[in-house]
Amino acid sequence: MSTEKASSSQSIDSSLAAAAEDHALESVPEHDRRSGFQLSLSPVSVATALVIFAISGFAVVLAGFKMGMIAAVIVTIIGVLFGKYLGTITYETGLSSTLTSRYFGFGFKGSAVGSAIFAFMILGFLAMESALLYEGTLLMFDLEDNWTTRILLYGALTIAWIALAIFGLKLALRSSAVMIIITIAVALYLVYEIYFVQGVDPMNVFGFPGVVEGGNWEKIQAALGVSGATAGTIALVTTDFARYARSDRDVTILALSGPVTQNIIMTVLGSLIVIGGMPTVADYLMARNAGMSPQEASEMASIFVMENTGAFFVIFAGWLGFITIYASQAKAQAINAYSGSLSLVNLVDALTGWKPGRAWMVVVGNIIALVMIAAGILGAFAQYLAYLGTLTLSMVAIMMADYYFVRKRQVDLASQRVEVWNWAGLLTLLISAAIGFVLMGTGIMPLGFFLSFVIAIILYPILRKAMPEGAGTKFASDKDVLEEAV
Numbered sequence: 507m508s509t510e511k512a513s514s515s516q517s518i519d520s521s522l523a524a525a526a527e528d529h530a531l532e533s534v535p536e537h538d539r540r541s542g543f544q545l546s547l548s549p550v551s552v553a554t555a556l557v558i559f560a561i562s563g564f565a566v567v568l569a570g571f572k573m574g575m576i577a578a579v580i581v582t583i584i585g586v587l588f589g590k591y592l593g594t595i596t597y598e599t600g601l602s603s604t605l606t607s608r609y610f611g612f613g614f615k616g617s618a619v620g621s622a623i624f625a626f627m628i629l630g631f632l633a634m635e636s637a638l639l640y641e642g643t644l645l646m647f648d649l650e651d652n653w654t655t656r657i658l659l660y661g662a663l664t665i666a667w668i669a670l671a672i673f674g675l676k677l678a679l680r681s682s683a684v685m686i687i688i689t690i691a692v693a694l695y696l697v698y699e700i701y702f703v704q705g706v707d708p709m710n711v712f713g714f715p716g717v718v719e720g721g722n723w724e725k726i727q728a729a730l731g732v733s734g735a736t737a738g739t740i741a742l743v744t745t746d747f748a749r750y751a752r753s754d755r756d757v758t759i760l761a762l763s764g765p766v767t768q769n770i771i772m773t774v775l776g777s778l779i780v781i782g783g784m785p786t787v788a789d790y791l792m793a794r795n796a797g798m799s800p801q802e803a804s805e806m807a808s809i810f811v812m813e814n815t816g817a818f819f820v821i822f823a824g825w826l827g828f829i830t831i832y833a834s835q836a837k838a839q840a841i842n843a844y845s846g847s848l849s850l851v852n853l854v855d856a857l858t859g860w861k862p863g864r865a866w867m868v869v870v871g872n873i874i875a876l877v878m879i880a881a882g883i884l885g886a887f888a889q890y891l892a893y894l895g896t897l898t899l900s901m902v903a904i905m906m907a908d909y910y911f912v913r914k915r916q917v918d919l920a921s922q923r924v925e926v927w928n929w930a931g932l933l934t935l936l937i938s939a940a941i942g943f944v945l946m947g948t949g950i951m952p953l954g955f956f957l958s959f960v961i962a963i964i965l966y967p968i969l970r971k972a973m974p975e976g977a978g979t980k981f982a983s984d985k986d987v988l989e990e991a992v
Contacts (some may be wrong), residue, residue, distance in 0.1 A: 520890035528821050531842045539752040542759030545591055548841070549743050549764030551682045552767045554689050555630055555838040556831055557635050560815040561733055561891070562776035567811050568728035568747045570716030571777055577729035578773040585765030588741035588902055593748030595909050599919055603745045604852045607901070609919065610908040611966070612935075613928035614982035616855040619935065622895045625849035627739055629871050630890060632842040635835055637664050641884075642816025647941055648794070660879065664872045670836060671868045682837055689834040693775045696822045700782040707915035709783045717808075731952045733769060735895025737960075738902050740764045746845075780811045783818050790821050813818055846871035895955035896942035903938070903962035927979040930969040938962035 552558075566574035597724055607620035649655050659718050700706050718728040744764055751757045780902065787810060788803035798806075810817045819827030847867035856859050883890055909915065942958030945951035 516850075538750065540750045540756075542751060542753075542756030542763075545747045545750055545756065545760050546763035547682045547686070548747050549740060549760065550686055550767045551838060551841065552743055553740065553764050553768035553772060554686055554834070555631075556815055556835055557631060558772050559693075559776045559779070559818075559885070560812050561736065561752065562636065562769070562773040563780035563815065564635065564812045564888075565729040565732045566714070566716070566773060566777035566781065567808060568716055568732065569725035571714050571781075572727035573710050573716060573722055574729045574777065575773060577726050577733060578769040580726075580730065581733050582765045582769040584734070585737045585740050585769065586761050588737055588906075589744035589748075589761030590758060591668060591906055591910070592741050592745045593751070593761050594754065596745050596749040597751045597754070597757045597904065598915075599917070600749050600941070601919075602749060603742055604849070605783035606745065607905055608856075608924055610913070611901075611904040611928060613716040613925040613930040613931070613979065615856050616925075616927045616929075616932050618853050620901055621849045621853035621856065623872070624742060625846055625853060625874075627742070627894055627898060628842050628846040628849065629875050630878060630883060630894065632667065632839060632846060632871070633883050634887065634890075635839060635842070636660065636815065636875065637879050638816055639663060639789050639835055640831065641814035642820055642828065642831055645814065645817050646820045656990070660876060662975050664876060666836070668868050668872055669841045671847065672865050674840060685728045685834050688830060689957045690775075691825060692781065692827060692830045696779050696783070696818065696827070697775065699700060700779065704786065706782045706785070708778075708782070711778055714777075714781050716786065717795050718806070725770075727952060730956075731892060733773075734953065735891040735898075735955050736768065738895055738898030738955075740768055741902055742898060774930055779818050779822075780815070781913040783822060784808060784811075787817060787821055790924060812887055821831075827970055843868055843871060863992075892955060893943065893947055893953070896939050896946070896958045897935075898953050899959040900935050900938040900942070900962045903959045904934050904966050907963045907966040911963075912970050923975070923981045925979045926982050929978050930966060930973040933973075934962050934966040934969055937965060 516907040562578070565577060569572070569577060592603075592743070595610065596603065599606065599609070601609070603624065604617055604621055608614050608617040612620055640656075640663070643649065643659060644651055644655070701708055716725050716728070718725050744761055748757050748760055751760060784807040787807040788800065791806050792800065792804045793800050795803075816828075816831045819831050820826075823830070844864075847864050849871070850871055851862055851864055854867075863875040909917070938961040941961060942954035943959065945954035951957060
């Protein structure tokens with residue numbers, strides 16, 4: 507086949523799978539641009555994963571339904587704004603978040619920091635969702651949690667994610683719309699089973715006060731501490747797909763889809779399922795564990811909200827629920843494993859110039875996820891989200907400040923020079939993230955990740971004036987900046 511025919515064939519392929527695999531380290535051409543509705547399938551897929559059920563349900567358990575929904579609306583607004591403004595950068599440049607950070611905020615080699623943050627984020631979700639599936643499988647088959655079970659189950663899951671990320675990514679992406687519909691349909695079935703078959707009063711949910719003591723601010727703060735940290739996460743996911751948008755309107759559609767699904771739809775569904783379903787889960791646990799008291803069963807059911815969300819699907823929908831969580835997670839995990847491997851490729855390439863194959867980085871990424879599971883990431887879920895939020899929100903703030911405030915959107919990539927290290931951006935990230943870590947670690951300000959964003963977006967333009975382009979560094983060649991690394 508000639509080069510011209512190959513190029514034509516490639517441009518005709520309109521699947522999101524092709525979009526996800528191409529143009530990783532180059533600007534997306536016009537013929538590969540897509541509509542906002544088509545692109546929105548990817549952030550919506552992420553937003554309907556099992557881990558999001560856990561986050562949304564746990565936020566309402568902490569804060570109560572009313573305060574939890576107020577927090578969800580706040581996070582939605584923040585996520586949409588981040589997605590819109592950050593997505594506009596990648597739409598106008600056609601560059602992925604990794605390349606965007608090379609041009610805006612971090613520099614060529616400095617962008618390795620952004621790749622490390624993104625890899626930490628996506629591999630953490632890969633680990634958490636594998637752990638949630640593991641817990642759901644234990645419950646489904648009444649298995650004992652021992653080293654033999656862990657090796658067999660986690661080994662099988664890891665092999666599956668590696669195979670999907672290397673050989674089945676196109677299938678996973680093409681089935682995303684179907685799996686979203688099935689996941690939502692089964693969630694609605696659980697709502698029907700709880701409230702129409704078992705007769706649970708919906709007011710038990712809508713009037714649920716939350717377990718956090720104190721006033722409304724303490725409750726909202728608790729909910730924001732869980733869900734607010736994901737605002738930067740969904741913005742970065744949106745960013746990578748906004749580069750395929752055809753128009754500014756498509757960027758807006760894309761920016762709305764993920765946060766609205768994740769924080770509004772999933773909070774309503776998650777709270778209806780976990781709060782309304784906890785009494786039944788407690789009864790189920792007492793029936794399976796002789797001698798367990800009602801109080802112990804109730805406490806265990808509340809723990810399941812965050813650490814075994816799949817249990818609600820298994821208990822209420824049996825095999826249908828079990829198959830659903832696996833099928834829906836397979837799609838999300840394939841994307842997580844692939845995205846994590848791409849971040850690792852970019853990380854190694856930016857730092858060393860060595861270009862490892864993505865297949866090898868898929869394996870490395872899954873090994874890192876297993877280490878995270880062994881370190882107890884599921885038990886430290888809320889803390890992980892908070893510290894992750896500090897890093898992602900600081901990164902988002904620096905990129906936005908560089909593009910909108912420092913350069914005032916006057917950018918010509920063809921003539922713009924890229925520093926090897928943007929020391930102003932790296933120093934801003936270090937200061938803003940460190941302050942957020944200290945505030946959260948000492949308990950002075952549980953929402954320190956929001957302050958990190960504010961500090962970074964104000965501090966970067968100041969430091970950029972003190973350390974203008976070229977200060978303490980050299981400029982990378984155009985070939986290095988945009989060379990395909992695979």
